[in-house]
Amino acid sequence: MNATITKTAITTDDLLSHLQGHRNLTRRTIEAFPEKEFFNHSLGGMRTFAEMIMELLGIAAPGVQEIVSGKSAPLVEHVDHENSKAKMLQLWDEATAQINVLWPQISEARFQENITLFGMYEGTVWSSLFYFIDNEIHHRGQGYVYLRSLGIEPPAFYER
Amino acid sequence: MNATITKTAITTDDLLSHLQGHRNLTRRTIEAFPEKEFFNHSLGGMRTFAEMIMELLGIAAPGVQEIVSGKSAPLVEHVDHENSKAKMLQLWDEATAQINVLWPQISEARFQENITLFGMYEGTVWSSLFYFIDNEIHHRGQGYVYLRSLGIEPPAFYER
Numbered sequence: 001m002n003a004t005i006t007k008t009a010i011t012t013d014d015l016l017s018h019l020q021g022h023r024n025l026t027r028r029t030i031e032a033f034p035e036k037e038f039f040n041h042s043l044g045g046m047r048t049f050a051e052m053i054m055e056l057l058g059i060a061a062p063g064v065q066e067i068v069s070g071k072s073a074p075l076v077e078h079v080d081h082e083n084s085k086a087k088m089l090q091l092w093d094e095a096t097a098q099i100n101v102l103w104p105q106i107s108e109a110r111f112q113e114n115i116t117l118f119g120m121y122e123g124t125v126w127s128s129l130f131y132f133i134d135n136e137i138h139h140r141g142q143g144y145v146y147l148r149s150l151g152i153e154p155p156a157f158y159e160r
Numbered sequence: 161m162n163a164t165i166t167k168t169a170i171t172t173d174d175l176l177s178h179l180q181g182h183r184n185l186t187r188r189t190i191e192a193f194p195e196k197e198f199f200n201h202s203l204g205g206m207r208t209f210a211e212m213i214m215e216l217l218g219i220a221a222p223g224v225q226e227i228v229s230g231k232s233a234p235l236v237e238h239v240d241h242e243n244s245k246a247k248m249l250q251l252w253d254e255a256t257a258q259i260n261v262l263w264p265q266i267s268e269a270r271f272q273e274n275i276t277l278f279g280m281y282e283g284t285v286w287s288s289l290f291y292f293i294d295n296e297i298h299h300r301g302q303g304y305v306y307l308r309s310l311g312i313e314p315p316a317f318y319e320r
Contacts, residue, residue, distance in 0.1 A: 007268035009175040010286045012167040018290060043203060044308030108167035121318075126170045130178060131318070137294050138317060141301030148204030157298060158281075158291070 012111065016103045019133055021160030023096050026056070026140050027089065028155040032147055035085050041146055049146055052139040053088055054079055060132050061095035061102075063117055067125050068105045075118040172271065176263045179293055181320030183256050186216070186300050187249065188315040192307055195245050201306055209306055212299040213248055214239050220292050221255035221262075223277055227285050228265045235278040 010018070030038065030053060039050045058077040066072055081088050111126045121128065144154040170178070190198065190213060199210045218237040226232055241248050271286045281288065304314040 006168065007172040007271075008166065008168040008170075009172045009271050010169050010290075012169045014286065015169040018287070022294075043305055044310075046305065046308050111167075111169050126174065127178070130170075134182075134293075134297050135317070137297040138301040138304075141298040142305050144298075145203055145206065145302050145305040148206050150204075157295070 012103070012106065012108065015129065016100070019099070019129070020096065022133055022136055022140075023060070023092070023099075025155060025157070025160055026053075026136055027092055027096075029140050029143050029147070030085065030089060030092065032152055032154055033085070033143075034150070034152075037146070037150055038085050038088075039083060041150060043146060043149060046142065049139075049143045050081065050088065051077075052143065053092070054081070056136050056139065057088075057091055057095060059135065061098045063128065063132055064099050064102045064106075066117060067110065067115065067128065068102050072116065072119045075120070172263070172266065172268065175289065176260070179259070179289070180256065182293055182296055182300075183220070183252070183259075185315060185317070185320055186213075186296055187252055187256075189300050189303050189307070190245060190249060190252065192312055192314055193245065193303075194310070194312075197306070197310055198245050198248075199243055201310060203306060203309060206302065209299075209303045210241065210248065211237075212303065213252070214241070216296050216299065217248075217251055217255060219295065221258045223288065223292055224259050224262045224266075226277060227270065227275065227288065228262050232276065232279045235280070 030049070033041075033049060039048055042048050055077045057079055058075050062073065062076070079088075079091055081091070106125070111124070111129075113125050114122065115125055115128055116122050117128050121131070123131065144157075147154045190209070193201075193209060199208055202208050215237045217239055218235055222233065222236070239248075239251055241251070266285070271284070271289075273285050274282070275285055275288055276282050277288050281291075283291065304317075307314045
């Protein structure tokens with residue numbers, strides 16, 4: 001990497017903080033849902049927020065694991081949630097802890113390498129990691145509409 | 161900047177591409193709305209998508225301008241849109257072009273500096289730029305629910 005032509009926008013440590021700040025906000029969004037509506041409520045024929053969260057659980061920690069190990073596995077978008085928000089929050093927290101352990105194992109050079117994540121999605125490692133974050137923000141924003149349509153105030157977007 | 165302790169996750173050039181990819185997707189989301197519903201439709205007592213887009217227009221180009229110039233100005237979340245989607249798209253494109261011109265004027269060191277954007281929002285330059293992107297993704301995700309509730313298929317999230 002040549003410092004004369006490559007300027008750093010964000011470091012790997014800062015990106016982890018950024019990602020975990022978003023995970024923290026998504027956790028509080030899950031908490032804001034009533035138990036029943038988390039699993040049942042939707043708008044416009046879309047998925048429930050529980051289904052979206054299962055997708056996010058399938059992507060973040062398994063994705064970082066694949067980036068570290070180089071071993072591809074299929075995307076799994078369902079978990080045994082036992083119809084329980086507490087169980088989903090437990091799985092969320094486990095994924096958060098797993099990402100913190102794995103993250104320092106991603107070398108600087110790795111961020112610029114190409115990867116075919118889950119055997120399907122081509123990109124660089126950095127673009128894949130941003131996809132994880134962006135997809136989480138996207139679905140959480142949809143969860144905010146679900147909450148508002150239930151008359152519930154979502155958590156403040158700027159608090160992480 | 162010490163290369164032994166600071167690892168680059170994403171370069172400034174890549175971050176500009178990333179940001180502009182999102183702006184491109186948001187543009188196509190605006191296009192997907194019928195003229196009337198863009199200005200009138202909402203769910204859960206929330207703002208219309210047009211109002212959200214005006215917020216985004218107030219943030220991105222003026223925010224990058226402030227990062228470059230160091231001169232603070234209040235956040236303006238309203239524009240003269242003439243109740244016309246075409247006018248909003250024109251303002252969107254002008255902002256996109258303005259960001260492309262301004263971006264190379266942000267030095268590498270500037271990304272780590274502190275800023276109080278619009279005289280109100282404290283953070284680093286990098287965290288402010290990510291806020292612009294994240295806030296756009298957040299509201300665009302809400303626009304997707306509006307579109308689905310109108311029976312309209314939103315643009316593919318992964319296409320930029």
